[in-house]
Amino acid sequence: MKSKNFRLETIKAIISSKEVGSQEELLQELKKEGFKLTQATLSRDLKQLKVAKAANSNGNYVYVLPNDTMYRRNTQHFSVNELLTHTGFVSFNFSTKVAVIKTRPGYAGSLAYDIDNFGFDEIVGTVAGDDTILLVVREDCNEAQVKNALMVLIPNIH
């Protein structure tokens, strides 16, 4: 029981201390630590550890340790479209190149994040509190245009 668990611990330790991009690479690191195993076994280990591989901000793929939030799913089964709708949106107001979106408490951040991420041409930037988002609108855009654009993320904006 010792050897395997120790190997798994070591894998976690390696992954959490340095960026590893492939199983080959990880095998090398493990070899350095005195382990001898094949890619097949490592693949099994990673599966058991639920280690994931994803791109980092540098555009490299790296292994990452799992955490519970990763696996959280929207239990309520909405359609994809409905899902996109559940943004906590409450109201939309416009005033001279500044738009204000009110959301349900706590929703402002994530909605603003989505808006930022979407990269709307019409929107210069956003600032979010807990239930309010300020949108700075591009000079040559009007309320209708902004509303229209946001409809992709907030279908019930009208």
Place this chain on the structure above:
Amino acid sequence: MKSKNFRLETIKAIISSKEVGSQEELLQELKKEGFKLTQATLSRDLKQLKVAKAANSNGNYVYVLPNDTMYRRNTQHFSVNELLTHTGFVSFNFSTKVAVIKTRPGYAGSLAYDIDNFGFDEIVGTVAGDDTILLVVREDCNEAQVKNALMVLIPNIH
């Protein structure tokens, strides 16, 4: 600029609502939503979104959305061995099938987690507070055995 961002949003929506196990599968879902694209493009999308793939508790591989904690690395560069050592361990005491580990404040949870995960035969279960872990020890194990076993995780336990 619209089409792609909308596709990315949809990918996130799909992944966060159902378990998807391969890019092929995800392509099908996207097709259902009216997108037409190739595996190559999807691969690039997933890279950009930093979507990860890992095993879930059912032994299936699923895509998971990234979260910041995933990418946290131990910046201080310890050797793997040193890393395994930094558990916040402070002291170990034993009293009739119950062991008590004191840790530095805040470390009890993660150490207990590691202990649980290791699956020591000698340990029936653990309960952790903020700086204290209670270990319930198997009837036929003594202090030395437990200490010995734990040494894998806490090299400086002696």
Place this chain on the structure above:
DNA sequence: TGGTAATTTGTATTATTATTCCAGAATATG
């Protein structure tokens, strides 16, 4: 508006990872 730069995409190919089959070790268990 025309033209160039930058981004996005598909195709084809390569790289990487998961799994299979199987037999032999290693470990647990009673």
Place this chain on the structure above:
DNA sequence: CATATTCTGGAATAATAATACAAATTACCA
């Protein structure tokens, strides 16, 4: 101790995902 269970390597192979390259599309600016 004997048997059952788990683990592993070896050797492919199947499955999956990443990318080089060129074409197409879109953004941007004088």
